[in-house]
Amino acid sequence: MEQDIIRVAQAIERAERILVITGAGLSADSGLPTYRGLGGLYNGVTAEGLPIEAALSGPMLRRDPALCWKYLAELGKACLGARANAGHAAIAELQRRKPGCWVLTQNIDGYHRQAGSPLERLIEIHGQLAPLYCQSCGAEDPELAAHLQRPLPPRCAQCGGILRPPVVLFEEMLPEQAIGKLYEEVRKGFEVVLAVGTTASFPYIVEPLLQARRNGGFTAEINPATTDLSGWVDAHIMQGSLDVLPELLSHISRH
Structure with missing residues (x-):
């Protein structure tokens, strides 16, 4: 497990363009029940x-x-x-250290904003509650x-x-601006794609990951469970994000 964390950290360290995809598992560590x-x-x-x-x-x-x-x-x-947790804070700090690091979240809780993720590199694909x-x-x-x-x-x-609320309800379209921004960035390519606490198999979650693989990039998943994404990634760290993300950050230099 430790070796996998170091492998992911080294890949992030070498990369310029990084995408962190987050789902309900990340906010579950704030005490927020997962979607289901x-x-x-x-x-x-x-x-x-x-x-x-x-x-x-x-x-x-x-x-x-x-x-x-x-x-x-x-x-x-x-x-x-509930409030943003150490996992959200670690991702925001990673974005400070890596100016080419983007966050794509399915969560509507606003915790990435609360933790300090820069809004210009945050895509809230399902909107937010306020x-x-x-x-x-x-x-x-x-x-x-x-x-x-x-x-x-x-x-x-x-x-x-x-x-x-400006949130995507069932049977509603994804926000055009957010999906447009996502695909604009995906077209530019990401060298590392890291999926955190998501079980989603939506095309807009899977495609950035598959494209990074096709282009020789590094893909990883942080999730205590096995998901639809697990078979596709280079490294699957089977632990909760609250434990893994701060440790991952400790292996990445402050530029």
């Missing part, structure tokens, strides 16, 4: 007898905003109730925490319209 384990929220059906994917969907937000917000509020409370904005007039509302204490769905102070 959010208070049992994603296991089976909701109290209304719906699959959670239907309750947390774009069509449901339009059709029954109170029901959709019931579950958005669960996500909001979970994210606001600030809310009005679906009718577009006004922004920064008071997510306050709205979660009030009757739902939250309403716009300007026009009374229903507020929503």
Whole structure:
């Protein structure tokens, strides 16, 4: 395990362009339940007898905003109730040491921002939970925490319209700007791609990793479990990111 950490560190040390892909496993170490384990929220059906994917969907937000917000509020409370951890901090520090290091995250908790990752090299592919904005007039509302204490769905102070977070719900498109930026950077190529705490097999997660392999780059995964990505990577460190990332950083020089 130690040898693998050193191998990954050496590859990062030599590289200029690095992509760190993060998923729910990274934020689980903050005490945030992983996507499928959010208070049992994603296991089976909701109290209304719906699959959670239907309750947390774009069509449901339009059709029954109170029901959709019931579950958005669960996500909001979970994210606001935890903080960025040492893994997020290690990634932000890596980005300081390596100006060609990018982060692609599926997480919507905002912890990479909180930890100090530079926004110009952070791609939040599924959006984030704040600030809310009005679906009718577009006004922004920064008071997510306050709205979660009030009757739902939250309403716009300007026009009374229903507020929503800038997050990608089920059955919605990925944000054009984020996906455009990702593929622009992927076209330039990455010498090292590191997947942290993600089980995802979405094309936009797998493709950067496969392309790095095709171009002779180095690929690695940090995940205590075996995933769809595990068979593709040069190194799989089967430990939690909270243990591995700070240690990995200790082997990378401060330029």
